[in-house]
Amino acid sequence: MDKVILHVDMDAFFAAVEVIDDPTLKGKAVIVGGTSERGVVATCSYEARKFGVKSAMPTYIAKEKCPHGIFIHPRHYRYEEISNEVFKILYSITDKVEPVSIDEAYLDITYLKERPEVIASRIKYMVRKKLGLTISIGISYNKFLAKLASDWNKPNGLKIITRDMVPKILFPLPLKKVHGLGEKSVKKLNNIGIFNVEQLYNLPRELFYDYFGKFGGEIYNRIRGEDSREVTVYRERKSVGRETTLKRNTQEKEDLKIYIEDFAQDIEEYLLENNLSGKTVILKLKTASFQNHTKSKTLNKYIYSKRDIFEAAWRILEVLELKEEVRLIGVSLTSLKTNEEEQLTLF
Incomplete structure (x- = not known):
């Protein structure tokens, strides 16, 4: 028996949230991301995409392509709030949900009695009615084809790829x-x-x-329509981190130190909210020539406090020789585990 997999994907999620919070933006070219010349586009409305704007594009290029666009700094706390509401709807359908990102997930509905397209239509209706957002859904017998189908006729799309359509449809x-x-x-x-x-x-x-x-x-x-990956109900988060593109390139470590302190604060807040701690600190640098460099340090204990995260990241930076100016800096903590697990091992 073939599985029945849904891939759900929110349409231009960050930009769509900005529009529902400020209806005057409806129908306009909304571009969410770093608003400075050195920023990067996180996502944009479909009106902006018509001008060639896309995710990960430098902001200055987006402004050249779409000078009349409305550039908005991301509000991640708000996107997380709305994402939580979307996932509540998905979990009301089935507990076999695999979150992929804040706005994307797979659902295994193989053993539900209703027809897949009825279930998909109900999800779309519930998200639209409760949140005012559109969502695209792909339906197929494996994850690869379901994801392909969800992207087929965005926005607000619904597409089914059946076994008899493969491989010609591809x-x-x-x-x-x-x-x-x-x-x-x-x-x-x-x-x-x-x-x-x-x-x-x-x-x-x-x-x-x-x-x-x-x-x-x-x-x-x-490409022959076969993909054996299962929908994984629980996906353990492997890392938490923050990064930013600097307003000006710099080789001054004291300047970079300020960013490390801010990142450590944000990471601590996330860890405390989710009762997590980690063991490996990673420092990421991108140079003026767009070369990425990462250095990590694995500690002999699990940490969660701002002080410990900052000290570990700062020690990494202190010994580095910066041969070139830095344009982006990031800090992340990996090897995560829940604090309960750590306490249990002690007893």
């Missing part, structure tokens, strides 16, 4: 639509004249391993 798709193929892999394939799924489909299996290493088999199977 053939015209560009390679970037295949989950697991990154930008570098796509360029590599483009260089040998492979631009869509049909061309990739016709390559011998051995070539997949040559190009993608150990993931070659997964890519080979996915």
Whole structure:
């Protein structure tokens, strides 16, 4: 028996929340992200996307493409509030929910009696009625195809991909639509004249391993409509962190120290709210030439306080030789566990 998997994805989530909180923004090019020239777009409304604005685009480019756009600094606390309400609706349908991000999840509805499209329509109705937001849903027999379907006719989309539609429905798709193929892999394939799924489909299996290493088999199977990944009901959060792009590039460690203190405060608040602690502190730096560098330190005890997080991150930075100015800095804490688990091991 085939599984029945839903992939639900909020439409332009951050921007949509801004619009429901301020209806005067409706129909306008809303762009959420860093509002300075050095910022980055987090997401934008579909009106802004018509001008070529997209996620992860530098703000200055977004302003060039869409000079009349309304640029808004993110309100993460508000997005989390609305996300919690969306997930309450999803959990009212089934407890087999795998959160992927703040605005995205998989649901396994294999054993529910109603038809999948009826369930999907009900979710869409409930989200729209309660929150005023639209959500796109894909339905299929595995995660890869369900995610592909949810992106098929956004916004407010509903798409079903059945087994008899595969692989022909996949053939015209560009390679970037295949989950697991990154930008570098796509360029590599483009260089040998492979631009869509049909061309990739016709390559011998051995070539997949040559190009993608150990993931070659997964890519080979996915474009044939096969994906064995289960919907994971509980996904343990592996890290918590904060980062920011600086207003001005700097090599002064004392300037960077201020950011580390702020990040440590934010991380402490999250850890206390969720009763977590961690053991590995990671410092991330992006240089003026856009080179990423990370350094980590694993401690001999679990920590959660601002002071401990700051001291560990600062010790990493202190010994680093900054050969180039820094444009972005971040701190994260990994190897997380609940504090109850730590207490139980003591007894």
